[in-house]
Amino acid sequence: MDSDQRPRRSDATRAAILAAARERFAAEGYERATIRAIAADASIDPSMVMRYFGSKEKLFALAAEFDLRLPDLTAVPREELGRALVTAFVRRWEDDESLMALLRAGATNPAAAERMRGIFAGQVAPVAVRVCPDPAEAPLRAGLCATQILGLALCRYVLRMPPVVAMSSAEIIDWVGPTLQRYITGEL
């Protein structure tokens, strides 16, 4: 096969470009982040970005690849699902900017929005099916959770609304946890 095991010299450059892309996309969204700026951040010529990734769109697709790393919720006691979820999400938001890139870009870029729907369908919904009382209700319950979690991220990290920024992780968990708990296990 064509899998070249030996590490190439270009791997470092590739990684640098990808890191710079994630940062720019997260900070400015898809249309504002420019190939030229990303290349400058990676101390490289803009044309190299094209050589490595083909186009801006393909670069974004790779930069916005994202694994939510949802914890194994089947091990969590039923009445603590809400808290466990917020906790996992808050931690994930803070140490990986890919999701913010996706959120910012998803607001204006149709492809990014589609990708968010994909992440929801591929990573969130399946977990919901295994956890919800009635699997038929899972999409609805997962959707409700998404509104609260993404809304939190939007206000805190993107719009930077002062009272939401001011909250501590613990406060967030205490307030939002019960909301998710009800969305997951509450009666219709």
Added chain:
Amino acid sequence: MDSDQRPRRSDATRAAILAAARERFAAEGYERATIRAIAADASIDPSMVMRYFGSKEKLFALAAEFDLRLPDLTAVPREELGRALVTAFVRRWEDDESLMALLRAGATNPAAAERMRGIFAGQVAPVAVRVCPDPAEAPLRAGLCATQILGLALCRYVLRMPPVVAMSSAEIIDWVGPTLQRYITGEL
């Protein structure tokens, strides 16, 4: 004064441009919406947009002026505040696209984000102060409500997540109402 009472012929054009601008900004966000497209929608030359509004930024500022028209919550029974709020918001979202323009643009455009914070501070926070048990807690409680409401709008109107789009107004009110209720009147 220079206030010209007599209606001018240009008023219709001005209004047409503003309407087209609201639509484009709502549908595509700030950077994707172009002066040329807006002008075409209004059946006018792009240069007229500049003559009337000075710049794209100023046009956006006017197109994104927005009155939430929050109902008078002091007349609402304390235990129905949550439902009243969601109801008011859902209705408002559906018949005015300015807020969606603001939401889409706010994700990438710093000025639009600033404006959202302004709306929050100017229209939401004051209401919260009058309604919350302890006015000192008002910003926190209002901020929490904002996360849920904006998250709902994001998932439903911008990202168009299928389960959230599928919900009826009544379902939304039944599910999200209690959340806001707790954010407003729940104990810390």
Added chain:
DNA sequence: AGTGTAGGCCAACGCGTGTTGACATCAGAA
């Protein structure tokens, strides 16, 4: 040492953007 090739730079392309100023047209007052 010689050579092929991967890695990188440079200059330019075509395009779409916001914005500008010179010119046309038309309504209404004189």
Added chain:
DNA sequence: TTCTGATGTCAACACGCGTTGGCCTACACT
């Protein structure tokens, strides 16, 4: 009717964008 200002069109500008192709350089293998 004539003239003046408001209303609108046209063509072009300077700029930044994504993208392309040609050229240089330096490493790795024989």
